[in-house]
Amino acid sequence: VGLRSGRSLWMHSDPVSRKNESVNAEVLDLMNKMQSAAAGLNVSLGHPLFTQPLPPSSLQRFLRARPIPGLVLADHQTLFNNRYYESMYDDVENLNVTYPPDLSPDEQLVYETDAAKSLAEVATLVARSLYLQAGGEDKSLSNITADPKIVSHMTNTHTHTRAHTLTHNMHWFRSLLPPEVTKKGDNSILSSGPPQFYIGLGPRIHGPVHSVTRFVQYILANLTGTVTNLTESQCQNPSEINTENKDLFSYFWVSGPASLNSTGEPFCVRASVRLSKAVSPAFELLEYGSPNYSTWTESRWKSIRARIFLVASRELEMLTLGVGVAVLLLSLLVTYFISSKAELLFSSARETPTTAY
Numbered sequence: 217v218g219l220r221s222g223r224s225l226w227m228h229s230d231p232v233s234r235k236n237e238s239v240n241a242e243v244l245d246l247m248n249k250m251q252s253a254a255a256g257l258n259v260s261l262g263h264p265l266f267t268q269p270l271p272p273s274s275l276q277r278f279l280r281a282r283p284i285p286g287l288v289l290a291d292h293q294t295l296f297n298n299r300y301y302e303s304m305y306d307d308v309e310n311l312n313v314t315y316p317p318d319l320s321p322d323e324q325l326v327y328e329t330d331a332a333k334s335l336a337e338v339a340t341l342v343a344r345s346l347y348l349q350a351g352g353e354d355k356s357l358s359n360i361t362a363d364p365k366i367v368s369h370m371t372n373t374h375t376h377t378r379a380h381t382l383t384h385n386m387h388w389f390r391s392l393l394p395p396e397v398t399k400k401g402d403n404s405i406l407s408s409g410p411p412q413f414y415i416g417l418g419p420r421i422h423g424p425v426h427s428v429t430r431f432v433q434y435i436l437a438n439l440t441g442t443v444t445n446l447t448e449s450q451c452q453n454p455s456e457i458n459t460e461n462k463d464l465f466s467y468f469w470v471s472g473p474a475s476l477n478s479t480g481e482p483f484c485v486r487a488s489v490r491l492s493k494a495v496s497p498a499f500e501l502l503e504y505g506s507p508n509y510s511t512w513t514e515s516r517w518k519s520i521r522a523r524i525f526l527v528a529s530r531e532l533e534m535l536t537l538g539v540g541v542a543v544l545l546l547s548l549l550v551t552y553f554i555s556s557k558a559e560l561l562f563s564s565a566r567e568t569p570t571t572a573y
């Protein structure tokens with residue numbers, strides 16, 4: 217929806233579940249609320265013909281369980297406008313993101329691209345219609361507006377992350393992350409290599425610090441949290457203070473904004489951002505043969521190893537063999553000699569010479 221050619225949005229709905237009277241009524245109600253929320257905005261809203269099937273979307277997954285009312289917002293009426301929809305090519309290049317020349321990376325980060333402005337508009341529309349849906353009044357709608365600056369921050373961060381141009385120079389980022397992460401090092405998210413988009417099974421193998429998940433967590437903590445006056449040790453163990461609640465909030469120790477010649481004052485952020493594992497229900501229900509839920513897992517990470525040894529020269533090998541054979545022959549001779557003279561050698565020392573060898 218950030219690409220909106222022609223500046224119009226389309227509300228798609230599912231014709232199958234709308235055959236149910238009550239679902240249909242709620243879908244129509246949702247559409248009306250969206251329309252009235254769009255009234256004050258620079259967005260034109262339409263809906264395709266009633267009979268048109270729902271485009272691929274997560275709503276489909278819910279509809280499989282039972283008919284529920286829902287809308288899918290898209291920038292197309294019948295055919296996809298975005299040829300790369302949900303594919304690996306739907307990336308920065310497809311977004312046609314261009315920055316005015318001679319912007320530093322930090323300036324690019326705050327530059328408001330068209331896509332970001334467009335996304336902010338859609339976010340405002342969705343927020344206002346949700347507000348109406350929750351029983352809010354028309355007259356307070358104008359107070360609800362998404363800030364295109366924040367949206368540009370987030371989208372530019374994302375495009376930079378995708379483009380692997382994230383560098384140590386981005387002060388905004390560094391200020392959001394814990395001090396130990398922003399230090400130079402291979403394990404740091406700000407290291408020059410591409411960040412981890414890999415979805416691992418645990419933090420052990422693919423360290424959480426470098427992962428984009430962690431990154432998004434800290435960005436959301438900054439955007440939704442509040443700055444507290446807790447010290448570092450209190451931040452790590454907030455349950456010691458009776459005004460703080462570790463069950464309600466997460467606490468993050470972050471670097472803080474830095475100027476050119478100072479490293480910034482770290483502080484503690486209290487936010488309701490949490491990480492949770494997205495485990496397939498198949499594993500929770502122990503239905504490993506389930507046709508409904510994926511049971512795809514990571515294959516084993518068993519590394520193949522080889523060791524290389526230097527081979528000694530041919531002469532040394534032959535010498536070793538020769539010495540070995542010589543020692544063998546010598547020991548045979550000595551054993552033969554001792555055993556043949558055993559009675560003589562051991563009779564005086566021992567009473568029972570039969571067990572001499």
Ligand SMILES: *[C@@H]1O[C@H](CO)[C@@H](O)[C@H](O)[C@H]1NC(C)=O
Pocket residue numbers: 236237238239282283284
């Ligand atoms: C319509 O959907 C609702 C909610 O899913 C359900 O309770 C009701 O039985 C459905 N009505 C018909 C006629 O299928």
Ligand SMILES: *[C@@H]1O[C@H](CO)[C@@H](O)[C@H](O)[C@H]1NC(C)=O
Pocket residue numbers: 219310311312
């Ligand atoms: C991006 O640019 C190409 C070529 O200039 C154009 O064909 C395409 O429609 C543009 N895409 C968007 C989303 O504007």
Ligand SMILES: *[C@@H]1O[C@H](CO)[C@@H](O)[C@H](O)[C@H]1NC(C)=O
Pocket residue numbers: 388391392437438439440441442443472473485
């Ligand atoms: C978010 O980051 C900005 C810029 O570094 C900083 O000024 C602000 O205090 C942070 N807010 C929170 C809640 O962490």
Ligand SMILES: *[C@@H]1O[C@H](CO)[C@@H](O)[C@H](O)[C@H]1NC(C)=O
Pocket residue numbers: 445446447
């Ligand atoms: C933090 O601020 C609260 C009031 O907002 C105050 O009661 C508390 O003593 C302060 N704690 C520290 C360590 O400064």
Ligand SMILES: *[C@@H]1O[C@H](CO)[C@@H](O)[C@H](O)[C@H]1NC(C)=O
Pocket residue numbers: 475476477478
């Ligand atoms: C940064 O350094 C410059 C000169 O090197 C100085 O004028 C300025 O006050 C310093 N700023 C801070 C915040 O220390």
